[in-house]
Amino acid sequence: MLTFETPENERRVGDQQIAWLETLKAKGLVDSGFNTGFFTSGDSREAEQAGILGALVGSLMTMFVTLVFCLPVGVGRGDLSRGVRAKNRWTDIIEININNLAAVPSIVYGLLGLAIFLNFFGMPRSSAVVGGFVLALLVLPTIIIASRAALKAVPPSIREAALGVGASHQQAVFHHTLPLAMPGIMTGTIIGMAHALGETAPLLLIGMVAFIVDVPTSFTSATTALPVQIYLWSDLPEVAFQAKTSAAILVLLLFLFAMNGLAILLRKRFERRW
Amino acid sequence: MDATAVAKSAPANIGARPQPLGEPKIIARDVNVHYGEKHALKNVTLDVPEKAVMAFIGPSGCGKSTFLRCINRMNDTVASAKVSGLIQIDDQNIYDPSLDVVQLRARVGMVFQKPNPFPKSIYENVAYGPRIHGLARNKAELDEIVESSLKKASLWNEVKDRLNDTGTGLSGGQQQRLCIARAIAVSPEIILMDEPCSALDPIATARVEELIEEIRRNYTIVIVTHSMQQAARVSQRVAFFHLGILVETGETEKIFTSPNDKRTQDYITGRFG
Numbered sequence A: 001m002l003t004f005e006t007p008e009n010e011r012r013v014g015d016q017q018i019a020w021l022e023t024l025k026a027k028g029l030v031d032s033g034f035n036t037g038f039f040t041s042g043d044s045r046e047a048e049q050a051g052i053l054g055a056l057v058g059s060l061m062t063m064f065v066t067l068v069f070c071l072p073v074g075v076g077r078g079d080l081s082r083g084v085r086a087k088n089r090w091t092d093i094i095e096i097n098i099n100n101l102a103a104v105p106s107i108v109y110g111l112l113g114l115a116i117f118l119n120f121f122g123m124p125r126s127s128a129v130v131g132g133f134v135l136a137l138l139v140l141p142t143i144i145i146a147s148r149a150a151l152k153a154v155p156p157s158i159r160e161a162a163l164g165v166g167a168s169h170q171q172a173v174f175h176h177t178l179p180l181a182m183p184g185i186m187t188g189t190i191i192g193m194a195h196a197l198g199e200t201a202p203l204l205l206i207g208m209v210a211f212i213v214d215v216p217t218s219f220t221s222a223t224t225a226l227p228v229q230i231y232l233w234s235d236l237p238e239v240a241f242q243a244k245t246s247a248a249i250l251v252l253l254l255f256l257f258a259m260n261g262l263a264i265l266l267r268k269r270f271e272r273r274w
Numbered sequence B: 001m002d003a004t005a006v007a008k009s010a011p012a013n014i015g016a017r018p019q020p021l022g023e024p025k026i027i028a029r030d031v032n033v034h035y036g037e038k039h040a041l042k043n044v045t046l047d048v049p050e051k052a053v054m055a056f057i058g059p060s061g062c063g064k065s066t067f068l069r070c071i072n073r074m075n076d077t078v079a080s081a082k083v084s085g086l087i088q089i090d091d092q093n094i095y096d097p098s099l100d101v102v103q104l105r106a107r108v109g110m111v112f113q114k115p116n117p118f119p120k121s122i123y124e125n126v127a128y129g130p131r132i133h134g135l136a137r138n139k140a141e142l143d144e145i146v147e148s149s150l151k152k153a154s155l156w157n158e159v160k161d162r163l164n165d166t167g168t169g170l171s172g173g174q175q176q177r178l179c180i181a182r183a184i185a186v187s188p189e190i191i192l193m194d195e196p197c198s199a200l201d202p203i204a205t206a207r208v209e210e211l212i213e214e215i216r217r218n219y220t221i222v223i224v225t226h227s228m229q230q231a232a233r234v235s236q237r238v239a240f241f242h243l244g245i246l247v248e249t250g251e252t253e254k255i256f257t258s259p260n261d262k263r264t265q266d267y268i269t270g271r272f273g
C-alpha cells in the first residue's frame, strides 16, 4: 500500500510518520489483520474510518423493497397470460411491452423514477424505497419472463387433473402449478435480484449517489447502495480509498456469486423432467 | 297414427332414442360445441344410463373427447370453446349459471388419456380430492378413504407398503389406476374416461378393463375408446360419433351385430377410421 518511491509532498503520510510506523511494527504493536471496522461503520471522509455498512444496509433495504414489489406482480403477470383468460389486443400489447422493456437501458428507468416517484409523487430523495421501486421496474420484465417460462413448463395435464377432482382455479394454481413452477420462478427472481444489486446508473439519477455517513435506519432515510459506494470511492484521490474500493468490489462480487450459486443450486436441486 | 305424428315423434337422430337400460343419469339435448369458427359437435342428443358403462366410439377428431368434456364442464377451461344446448345430470341443468362447477366436478370424476398423477406421493394423490372437499374429519378417516379408494382401483396390494413413494414412479398402468383411485376418492356418481388405456400395454389394459367391470355397478361410467374390441368388452351401450355428429347409439350387442346406419357398419367392420 505504501510506496516509498512517491515523493513525500505527494503523500498524506510523511517520512516521519512512516518511520514511526516502522518502529511500532518492530515493537509488535501494529500488524495487518482482518478489518472488521470495514463492515461495521458507514462512509467517512477519512479512508481509515470508511466502511461499507451503510451501503450494505442500503442495498439490502433496496433489494427488499424490490423483492416485495416484484415477486407477486411478476408471478401474477406470468400466470395472467395463461389459462382461461381470453387473448385479446390488450394482452398482446402488454406481452410485446414486457419483452421490449427487458431491453430498455437502465438509466432510462432512473429518469422514470426521478420524474414519477420523486417529482410527481414527492417521495423522499435518495431513499431505499424509491431505489427499490426503480429497480423493481427494471427487473420486473426479467422476473415475469422467467415466471412465465416456469409456469408454462408445468404440464397442463396437472392443472386438468386438479380441476378434474373438483379443485377451483385458484386451488389448482396454488396447490399444484405454482409450487411446481416455484424453483424456476425463484431462479429467475434471484438472477433478477443479482442484476438489481449490481445496478448503478438508475440509482445515480434518484440521488442515491450522495455522501451519506449514517447507516440508514428506515426505508425513507437517505442511503446509498453497494455499487454506488464503489463508484464514489473509486473517484476519490486518497490511496487508501483504492483499497476500500477493491474491498467493496470483492464484497459485491461475493454477494453476486452467492446469489447466482443459489440460483444454480435451486435449479439443479428441483429440476424436474416430465 | 297418421304420417305427421310419426314424423314428429321420430327424433332427428334415430340412434338417439333411449333404449331400456337403467334410468338415464345424463341427458343431453341438441348439444353444439364450437371451437372458435370450428363446429366440433353438432346437435348431439343422447341419454347415458345410470350404473352402467357407455362407450363413445368413432374415428379420431369426431368429437368424442369434446362431448365427454362437456359433461364435467372441462371445456370451460378452453377459452375458444362455446357450448350450447342442454345437459342434465339427475334433472339438473349443469350449465345453469347458478351451478357450482367445482361441486359438479366432484360429482363427475375424470380419468385422462395420459396418466397424470400429481408429482406427489401415492397417498397425497388420492387424499387431495377428499381433503379439498373436506370429506374427512381427521387423519384416520382420510387414511380410510385412501385405502378403500386404492382397493376399489385394485391398486392397494401393489402400493400399500410404499404409500409415500411418488406417484409418478409407478408403471404406466399403475399410474392410470392411481388416477382412477384419485377420481373414486371424492365419491363421484359419474366417472368419465377419455381413452384411459391408449397409453398402456395389453396387460395393463386388461387390468383397467377388469377394474371397470368391477366398479360399473356403483358408478355411471362413460368411456371414450378407439378400440372397438374394448368397447365390446366393457360397455353395455355404445354411441358412435362421426364428424361431430352422433350417428347412432344402442346396446353394445346390437351396434356390433346389426347397426342401423351404414357409417356405423363401415366403421366397425374397419372400412374407415
Ligand SMILES: Nc1ncnc2c1ncn2[C@@H]1O[C@H](COP(=O)(O)OP(=O)(O)O)[C@@H](O)[C@H]1O
Binding pocket: B035, B038, B040, B058, B059, B060, B061, B062, B063, B064, B065, B066, B067, B078, B080
Ligand atoms: N382446444 C381445441 N381448440 C380447437 N379445436 C379443437 C380443440 N379440441 C378439439 N378440437 C377440434 O375438435 C374436433 C373434435 O376433437 P376431439 O373431441 O378431441 O376428437 P376425438 O376425441 O373424437 O378424437 C377436432 O377436429 C379437433 O381438431
Ligand SMILES: [Mg+2]
Binding pocket: B064, B065, B066, B194, B224
Ligand atoms: Mg380424444
